[in-house]
Amino acid sequence: MKIESVTLREIQMPLVHFFETSFGRIYSRCILLVSIDAEGVRGWGECVAGEDPYYSPEWIETAWPTIRDYLAPALLKAEVHSGRDCSALFARVRGHRMAKAALENAVWDAEARLKRQPLWKLLGGTRREIVCGVSIGIQDSPEQLLQKIETELAAGYRRIKVKVKPGWDVNILEKIRARWADIVLSVDANSAYTLDEVEHLREFDAFRLLMIEQPLWDDEIYLHARLQRSIETAICLDESIHHARAANFALEIGACRIINVKVGRVGGFTEAKKIHDVALAHDVPVWCGGMLESGVGRAHNIALSTLENFRLPGDVSASKRYWKEDIIEPEVEVRSDGTITISDEAGTGYRVREDLVEKFTVRKETLLAETA
Ligand code: OSB
Ligand code: MG
Numbered sequence: 001m002k003i004e005s006v007t008l009r010e011i012q013m014p015l016v017h018f019f020e021t022s023f024g025r026i027y028s029r030c031i032l033l034v035s036i037d038a039e040g041v042r043g044w045g046e047c048v049a050g051e052d053p054y055y056s057p058e059w060i061e062t063a064w065p066t067i068r069d070y071l072a073p074a075l076l077k078a079e080v081h082s083g084r085d086c087s088a089l090f091a092r093v094r095g096h097r098m099a100k101a102a103l104e105n106a107v108w109d110a111e112a113r114l115k116r117q118p119l120w121k122l123l124g125g126t127r128r129e130i131v132c133g134v135s136i137g138i139q140d141s142p143e144q145l146l147q148k149i150e151t152e153l154a155a156g157y158r159r160i161k162v163k164v165k166p167g168w169d170v171n172i173l174e175k176i177r178a179r180w181a182d183i184v185l186s187v188d189a190n191s192a193y194t195l196d197e198v199e200h201l202r203e204f205d206a207f208r209l210l211m212i213e214q215p216l217w218d219d220e221i222y223l224h225a226r227l228q229r230s231i232e233t234a235i236c237l238d239e240s241i242h243h244a245r246a247a248n249f250a251l252e253i254g255a256c257r258i259i260n261v262k263v264g265r266v267g268g269f270t271e272a273k274k275i276h277d278v279a280l281a282h283d284v285p286v287w288c289g290g291m292l293e294s295g296v297g298r299a300h301n302i303a304l305s306t307l308e309n310f311r312l313p314g315d316v317s318a319s320k321r322y323w324k325e326d327i328i329e330p331e332v333e334v335r336s337d338g339t340i341t342i343s344d345e346a347g348t349g350y351r352v353r354e355d356l357v358e359k360f361t362v363r364k365e366t367l368l369a370e371t372a
């Protein structure tokens with residue numbers, strides 16, 4: 001594949017509703033998109049790095065120069081045949097997985113278009129529909145949260161995940177379970193607890209949760225194994241799993257019973273597939289996490305979710321939950337039974353609305369390959 005150029009853009013998109021986690025609230029997203037032009041096709045990738053270094057040390061202001069000054073120049077100089085070639089090419093740069101994923105996934109995206117194949121097939125997927133859940137942030141009041149849950153259940157979503165933190169957890173779960181005794185329910189703490197709170201975390205067991213996601217420190221796996229031995233609820237790791245080795249370690253020591261795979265967090269589709277395979281070998285289910293993506297990242301999450309071991313509902317939900325207008329066509333729609341039907345079209349099956357991308361762009365830089 002002859003890559004002629006790499007373009008970085010920052011787009012700004014206001015969220016339909018604010019999103020609050022244990023590390024803070026946001027009303028609008030600044031999203032780094034990359035596109036590559038190769039042999040007449042354009043491949044797109046989304047960098048899931050946040051507006052701030054809160055979810056991870058990476059954020060948009062580390063990702064931008066990392067892509068511009070290191071990853072894109074390496075890509076433009078190299079002989080690349082497939083998305084598969086990128087991780088070796090980027091290995092010299094330590095960490096910066098969200099930056100790497102944006103570019104690697106753009107190469108996979110271009111490759112699927114060039115080969116006129118659906119991206120999901122290229123990735124090795126088999127599912128023709130995927131099951132969706134929702135992630136609901138911390139709200140201004142418990143009533144507002146119950147109202148949101150009601151709306152999402154009515155829309156057909158098959159798993160409700162609520163964000164928790166000390167002071168917004170057991171009290172909230174009591175209210176939810178009093179109203180809906182049997183819904184599939186999970187919680188995500190984004191590292192809001194410590195091992196000193198094990199007695200408190202044990203109280204979560206009463207609510208028959210599908211899982212508790214990332215209760216402890218993001219940079220800690222071993223102590224999650226200690227916690228998992230002390231509680232009944234299955235632990236799911238998100239932030240702690242940066243690559244397949246970490247997944248293997250976590251599963252070998254019993255630090256979790258479920259893994260959330262975010263293609264951005266782990267450096268791209270190649271590593272995401274490896275984690276999928278590690279979990280499958282341990283007979284541990286995975287599901288696809290979300291990072292409040294625009295349609296570009298959303299379409300990629302859908303493709304990834306077609307791999308066989310994505311056995312639990314993902315945080316892959318409809319465009320309209322986030323955006324007044326998404327930058328892809330068609331927008332991501334979830335059927336009333338909580339599923340997304342997988343397209344047979346080449347590429348992602350979603351077209352990027354470049355007019356809208358242009359309208360939302362606040363910063364743009366293009367790098368060209370040197371012509372021999
Ligand atoms: O921990 O899964 C998370 C959003 C931003 C950062 C971290 C997380 C999330 C979500 C939202 O839970 C999932 C989504 O709806 O995209
Ligand atoms: Mg999470």
